[in-house]
Amino acid sequence: MKGSLSCASTVLATAFSLATALPSHEPPQKQPTQQVAIIGAGAAGSSAAYYLQQYAKQHELLGISVNITLFEKTDRIGGRTLTINAYDDPSQPIELGASIFIEKNHILHEALQKFNLSKRIPDEDSDPKLGIWDGDEFVFTVNERDSFWWTALKVIYKYGIMAPRRTQKLMEATISNFLRLYEAPNFPFRSLTQRAYELGLVDVTGVTGEQLLKANNIDDRYAHDIIQASTRVNYASNLVRIHGLDTMVSMAPKGAMAVEGGNWQIFHKMAEASGATLVLNTSVASIGFSSETNHYSGNKKYLLRTKAAASESTRAEEYPVAFDTVIIANPYQFSKMSADEGVIQHTIDEIPYVQLHVTIFASPYQYSPAFFGLTESKDVPGGVLTTLAKSDGPTSGVNGAGKAGFFSVTTLRTTTNPVTQKREFIYKIFSPEKVTPDFLGRLFGVEVPDSFTSNPDEADSVSPITWYHPHVFYSYPQALPRVTFQDPIIGPGLYYTSGMDSFISTMETNALMGKNVAALLMDDILKASKNGCGGSEKVHEDAFFDQIQSEPESLEPEMKDL
Numbered sequence: 001m002k003g004s005l006s007c008a009s010t011v012l013a014t015a016f017s018l019a020t021a022l023p024s025h026e027p028p029q030k031q032p033t034q035q036v037a038i039i040g041a042g043a044a045g046s047s048a049a050y051y052l053q054q055y056a057k058q059h060e061l062l063g064i065s066v067n068i069t070l071f072e073k074t075d076r077i078g079g080r081t082l083t084i085n086a087y088d089d090p091s092q093p094i095e096l097g098a099s100i101f102i103e104k105n106h107i108l109h110e111a112l113q114k115f116n117l118s119k120r121i122p123d124e125d126s127d128p129k130l131g132i133w134d135g136d137e138f139v140f141t142v143n144e145r146d147s148f149w150w151t152a153l154k155v156i157y158k159y160g161i162m163a164p165r166r167t168q169k170l171m172e173a174t175i176s177n178f179l180r181l182y183e184a185p186n187f188p189f190r191s192l193t194q195r196a197y198e199l200g201l202v203d204v205t206g207v208t209g210e211q212l213l214k215a216n217n218i219d220d221r222y223a224h225d226i227i228q229a230s231t232r233v234n235y236a237s238n239l240v241r242i243h244g245l246d247t248m249v250s251m252a253p254k255g256a257m258a259v260e261g262g263n264w265q266i267f268h269k270m271a272e273a274s275g276a277t278l279v280l281n282t283s284v285a286s287i288g289f290s291s292e293t294n295h296y297s298g299n300k301k302y303l304l305r306t307k308a309a310a311s312e313s314t315r316a317e318e319y320p321v322a323f324d325t326v327i328i329a330n331p332y333q334f335s336k337m338s339a340d341e342g343v344i345q346h347t348i349d350e351i352p353y354v355q356l357h358v359t360i361f362a363s364p365y366q367y368s369p370a371f372f373g374l375t376e377s378k379d380v381p382g383g384v385l386t387t388l389a390k391s392d393g394p395t396s397g398v399n400g401a402g403k404a405g406f407f408s409v410t411t412l413r414t415t416t417n418p419v420t421q422k423r424e425f426i427y428k429i430f431s432p433e434k435v436t437p438d439f440l441g442r443l444f445g446v447e448v449p450d451s452f453t454s455n456p457d458e459a460d461s462v463s464p465i466t467w468y469h470p471h472v473f474y475s476y477p478q479a480l481p482r483v484t485f486q487d488p489i490i491g492p493g494l495y496y497t498s499g500m501d502s503f504i505s506t507m508e509t510n511a512l513m514g515k516n517v518a519a520l521l522m523d524d525i526l527k528a529s530k531n532g533c534g535g536s537e538k539v540h541e542d543a544f545f546d547q548i549q550s551e552p553e554s555l556e557p558e559m560k561d562l
């Protein structure tokens with residue numbers, strides 16, 4: 001193998017500089033720079049880039065270096081974490097995608113501090129009244145300004161003391177179990193399936209929220225009203241159509257926070273700090289093999305073909321760098337990418353995603369009490385979550401939205417219209433279908449002209465809707481129960497992060513998978529470089545790969561019993 005002599009001297013030089021802790025005059029012999037491509041600059045891709053650079057820096061003395069190229073088809077970093085501006089005014093940012101995280105989201109919370117971003121408490125100046133509406137009536141309301149005890153009393157009065165207490169306990173146990181995934185020996189993990197199994201997390205992913213709550217003797221009415229309102233606002237799903245882990249995650253957002261100015265900034269800072277070459281406005285169209293081979297393993301490197309994202313028609317062109325490693329950091333089924341024969345050795349299965357309409361707009365009007373079957377404006381809460389009506393079945397309505405027809409309507413804040421200088425409200429609606437003028441007309445008890453949803457520009461300052469921003473996402477998977485997950489290694493030097501989406505889809509968990517892949521990759525570089533220095537035969541990624549391929553299989557008999 002080429003370079004075994006220089007490898008030996010590298011090891012000696014490193015050993016010497018480590019042993020004496022003196023600045024060495026000769027810099028360590030450089031190993032060949034590992035060329036790494038990351039496809040997608042969302043939470044997962046940015047975090048992968050950031051941690052890979054960190055790990056490489058820790059191993060600088062071994063002469064290890066990485067050169068990261070981050071491809072992103074849009075002109076911004078963040079993916080499903082994105083911010084828009086009310087009235088297109090940059091001083092009024094609003095989260096269109098992922099909006100909150102919690103302190104136990106270690107990666108995000110640490111990044112917030114490390115990058116000196118400011119924390120914002122969401123909904124701080126929104127209406128403190130929150131109600132759960134079933135399409136007929138409010139089944140529960142709270143006022144966040146009320147004392148904890150008053151609220152607790154209201155809950156206990158309606159649902160008893162055991163349901164909230166058992167839910168809290170179950171949620172805490174599940175989350176702390178999940179957090180073990182961050183630490184050695186559980187981190188890094190070559191198989192999410194295997195780790196979920198070892199940590200007992202498949203016990204909660206393998207059942208529906210409804211089954212999990214029943215098994216834990218949590219009162220049906222509490223599950224139906226309170227917990228289901230949470231799974232609907234967080235994952236657009238009723239308890240029969242979401243697994244137990246996501247159900248517990250939906251109950252976790254106590255102490256929620258966000259980044260002042262937009263959560264995407266965390267990922268922007270990560271990408272920046274990684275020193276990656278950013279290739280924006282560029283979609284990767286396909287992955288194939290290069291004729292070059294990896295210095296250590298002898299495996300073929302990868303070639304990417306890319307095209308300008310703006311023009312659908314342009315032909316893809318070969319990117320000039322051959323990559324030792326490629327990380328696919330987006331849901332493959334939506335990526336419009338193809339892979340040449342033999343590249344993806346572990347087929348990436350398609351999974352169902354929720355199609356969610358997120359509609360954000362401004363209006364001088366407030367909800368009509370009549371819409372909710374009330375008479376007094378003062379009784380209408382600014383935040384309305386929904387659950388199924390008594391007459392609904394568990395999958396009634398469009399995508400289970402039931403009689404209510406939407407998942408949530410919230411008043412984000414009171415603000416000043418920059419044109420009219422009048423007081424207005426900013427609203428956000430989560431719904432399974434496009435919001436119609438008719439619906440808005442009924443919600444506010446005013447005439448909303450038909451024209452404005454089809455032509456948002458007509459939403460002028462005298463209209464009941466003064467600014468309007470609709471968006472449709474493939475927001476997250478429809479998280480039906482499952483006990484296997486797409487594993488992160490899909491070929492030698494080829495990684496995939498979005499298997500995490502069907503386990504838990506959040507900014508944090510996808511960032512964790514990005515970090516995990518960075519750690520696996522660094523392990524492989526370290527092992528391969530050591531083996532390479534022994535001057536020995538072709539190694540060893542194949543062996544690793546064979547090994548991880550066999551891991552999930554060996555679990556299968558036991559999992560069938562679940």
Ligand SMILES: Cc1cc2nc3c(=O)[nH]c(=O)nc-3n(C[C@H](O)[C@H](O)[C@H](O)COP(=O)(O)OP(=O)(O)OC[C@H]3O[C@@H](n4cnc5c(N)ncnc54)[C@H](O)[C@@H]3O)c2cc1C
Pocket residue numbers: 039040041042043044045071072073074078079080081096097098099100101282283284285329330331334335336337356358473474475476497498505506507508510
């Ligand atoms: C409305 C909504 C609300 C949410 N609320 C929350 C919340 O409150 N808290 C929370 O933690 N999570 C929330 N989530 C979930 C969270 O946004 C996602 O789990 C997370 O952001 C996904 O990160 P990712 O990096 O895995 O994928 P993505 O963010 O989807 O990133 C993938 C990136 O890859 C790019 N890409 C795709 N194909 C190609 C290609 N061929 N070439 C180049 N680039 C490509 C895309 O443009 C994108 O930038 C919410 C999601 C939505 C939609």
Ligand SMILES: *[C@@H]1O[C@H](CO)[C@@H](O)[C@H](O)[C@H]1NC(C)=O
Pocket residue numbers: 033067068069277321
């Ligand atoms: C790193 O990658 C970029 C872009 O993909 C390339 O232009 C550059 O030459 C590479 N640098 C090194 C040191 O390999």
Ligand SMILES: *[C@@H]1O[C@H](CO)[C@@H](O)[C@H](O)[C@H]1NC(C)=O
Pocket residue numbers: 074075280281310
């Ligand atoms: C990406 O495209 C947008 C809109 O087409 C353009 O405004 C922007 O300058 C482009 N950015 C880069 C880095 O090419």
Ligand SMILES: *[C@@H]1O[C@H](CO)[C@@H](O)[C@H](O)[C@H]1NC(C)=O
Pocket residue numbers: 116
């Ligand atoms: C962090 O931000 C604050 C204000 O936003 C600023 O005063 C401070 O100097 C910043 N610190 C660093 C290390 O950038």
